[in-house]
Amino acid sequence: MPITVLRQQKENPLTLSTPPNKSDPNHENTAEWLTRREFVRIEYAADLPKQHRPELTIRYRNYQILALSEAGIRFAIPRVNLLSDDILSGVVRFVDGSTVEISGVVVRRTKTEIALKLIVGIPYSFIAAEQIRLRNL
Numbered sequence: 174m175p176i177t178v179l180r181q182q183k184e185n186p187l188t189l190s191t192p193p194n195k196s197d198p199n200h201e202n203t204a205e206w207l208t209r210r211e212f213v214r215i216e217y218a219a220d221l222p223k224q225h226r227p228e229l230t231i232r233y234r235n236y237q238i239l240a241l242s243e244a245g246i247r248f249a250i251p252r253v254n255l256l257s258d259d260i261l262s263g264v265v266r267f268v269d270g271s272t273v274e275i276s277g278v279v280v281r282r283t284k285t286e287i288a289l290k291l292i293v294g295i296p297y298s299f300i301a302a303e304q305i306r307l308r309n310l
Contacts, residue, residue: 213300215307216240224268225310227303229275231256231263238265239286241303243295246275247288261289265299268306273299 217226217239229236229248240247246265250256262276273296277289 212242212244213297213304214240214242214245215300215303225307227265227267229263229265231261241265241295241300243297243300244291245280245289246277246291246295247281247286249286256287260292261287262293265295267299267303269302271299271302 223237227238227241229238229246236248236250238246238248259279260276261279262274265273265275267273274293275289275291275295276293277291279287280290281288
């Protein structure tokens with residue numbers, strides 16, 4: 174099944190994880206589907222250089238953030254068994270130097286990434302500032 178991709182700018186695609194339900198009479202209206210999201214999600218393009226991405230630090234190790242929102246974060250891991258805990262805490266460091274402490278439950282783990290549902294989340298002000306920064310790249 175294809176993934177719907179919206180682009181604000183070429184360097185800053187926002188990828189939606191699943192297409193709208195086709196049984197919904199408004200399934201063609203992607204803009205309305207976006208408004209149903211509870212939180213704004215930023216998904217970083219694979220070709221975005223590391224210096225333009227925030228970092229997640231857990232136990233003195235830095236991880237590349239792949240996507241983030243107020244309530245969740247997805248990050249790359251170099252080895253499957255590197256972080257085996259079910260609850261993780263760390264610090265997100267944004268490119269502008271601002272930091273946010275996070276804590277979350279592992280909801281998905283693959284060979285290359287971990288997704289957390291945040292218990293202690295990221296304030297919307299940080300998400301909004303990050304969106305503005307990415308639009309200005």
